[in-house]
Amino acid sequence: MIRVALPYHLRTLAKVDDEVQLEVQGQVTLGSVLDAVEARYPMLRGTIRDHVTGQRRPFLRFFACGEDLSHEAPDAPLPEAIATGAEPLLVIGAIAGG
């Protein structure tokens, strides 16, 4: 079971209170995890990555296991601790705004 921690506003949109937990078929990558997030929560499509290009939105980053994975390829395997559910994938919004 993959764990994904979403920022506050995306939890509100998805109507979840806490981390989301997902089954991911095949290799666990950024792309496959986000596909699973969007399949379970279609209201989040377009809010994390662009509808058309699939690019990460500029004010968001992906952290896990103490590392910044934002620039990993969508099909690169995520750390084992993410694949086993020991650690969550963190979707982080830029700290800014008024």
Place this chain on the structure above:
Amino acid sequence: MSGVRVLVGTRKGAFVLTADAKRNHWDISGPHFAGWELYHVKGSPADPNRLYASQSSGWFGQIIQRSDDGGKSWHQPGTPPGEPTTTPEGMPKAESNKFVYDTSPETGKPLTTHQWYDGTAHPWEFKRVWHLEPSLTDRDTVYAGVEDAALFRSTDGGQTWQELPGLRGHGTGPLWQPGAGGMCLHTIILDPSDPGRIFIAISAAGAFRTDDGGQSWRPINRGLHSLYIPDPTAEIGHCVHHIAMHPARPGVLFMQKHWDVMRSDDAGDSWREISGNLPTDFGFVIDVHAHEPETIYVVPIKSDSEHYVADGKLRVYRSRTGGNEWEALTKGLPQSDCYLNVLRDAMAVDSLDPCGVYFGTSGGQVYASADAGDSWAPIVRDLPPVMSVEVQVLP
């Protein structure tokens, strides 16, 4: 007993204000979508309980929200949870927040770039929905004016959106430039007497009209004079801030331009200035009395370098003569130490008698007048900065 519902979009959420027809005791609900920017919330004339809201964020992009019960509950009208997000053919479904410019060979070829601030070519990039204009007759049809400027339409209650590419593709699109607030299509007016006629306005390209339901468009900026473009009377490039029309006289348009208040008596084919005795003719809002087509309202703003009202006084100006002769309406409005702005979509009128007039400020006040502007009182004083105000009369 009839009542009114005021829909307020702010920098940090939406609010719904309701009152009976006397309009002196108000219930406030909200914030809806707390923490998000709500550029616009508007109800369907065909079904007052059908509301559309543009919710956006610099972090997470554009969301379209819909209510079918007058704002008590909301949902994103896209794919419901649990349903496949791909079509039977395996293609990703369109979604309620998916605004994709038409780049088909037939229409997309000349639409690839517009001018950037420095005059260089810049690709069209979708940023947000500024204005939602529901159809006058069908609750599931709604138009969206977006940044970078384009017009989209949904015919399925906001679930999916398609561009009307004839606007960007009519010829002048590659020359359009953004204003400081972005290159936004902020005004959409549907002609109640002619389903094929739509007026739109773009900052800073100008006003445009279609007479065939959105297939073909042409600029309607003759008579506008703008000193901030190389040719002050150019066909396009004018920073039109807002346009208003009385539904009983759809050929008469009133415009608040960046500077200058203007009027057209021929559906935009030509314009003449009606600023008259206004203390300043810079501003954003303009609206028309619900029962008197020659009575119009503006809120003059000191200048484009100082986006607040002049002399520390919040004054609505009313003309009962279709322009040129203006009177200041001040009763109930702050007349000292006031430095507010009123944005382009933040004024509305109701159709009760006497006509109600409403506007919201950058300081979070929403003011209402139940006597056509003679006197004012705040409905609420301390909302986040107000971006849009619309009003519905309920049976």
